[in-house]
Amino acid sequence: MTRSYKDWSSKLPFALWAYRTSVHISTGATPYSLTYGMEAVLPIELKIPSLRILMESNLSESEWASIRHQELCLMDEKRLKAVYHVQDYQCRIERAFNKKVRIRELREGDMVLRES
Template sequence: MNRTVEAPNKTIKKILRKMIDNYKDWHEQLPYALLGYRTTARTLTGAIPYLLVYNTEVVIPTEVEIPSFRIIQEAELDDAEWIRKRYEQLGLIDENRMIVVCHGQLYQQIMARAFNKHVRTRLFQVEQLVLKRIFPNQEEYKGKFAPNWQGPYMVQKVLSGGAVVLAEIDGQEWLRAIN
């Protein structure tokens, strides 16, 4: 399954679970759950997607019924002044997008640092015998009762960053390096 679709669906499902009592009327609450999801700031970017596209905040249905200060201010502007203010806002859209890019890079650095705390680096030498782990998402995976390791293999080359080029015991070198 595509992970870019899976994460939002999981989040929307969590929102729906909090909103409904029984599973029969979830479809009636779905528009409200989607509105909540679409108007919430994302952790990675620190911004609401609507804000990044249109450089203005979303007007939720409640604000139409009970006008907020922002809505009252915009309603009192004449057309020419509203257009001028909107044009100024759109001029700042590139600046806002750059702020989001910086925020995303900082977030990725924080996540990488947290992940790398738990990574143990291992140093390999040429001609050392090693086993290769078989992960469930690999082609070699045969099910939960199959072995978790393949090998032994011989380390043919040691590359930077912990990657190695393996070879079969008979000397046949692999085309790809593995990490």
């Protein structure tokens, strides 16, 4: 992608765009959709219209506004679903961690490292 590490700042917007429009395992959604209540329009969709873009282009402004209002009303529900997804994800991570943990019991006389 790059031959020099000095131009990292010019690549940063592309990295941020990829991060914000990718589905995250922990939430099950994209950060963009949790912020704005809808999926982002990808740059390729402007050149080669997707079904979503074609459907939106045929709507009148009032129809589009009412659909957008409905999406915004459902945004709290979507965020709540993401919170439940995060809690479930944390439980799965905890179970995976706890499988590998060995419980040690210290008794008087055991040698331990003491930090002063």
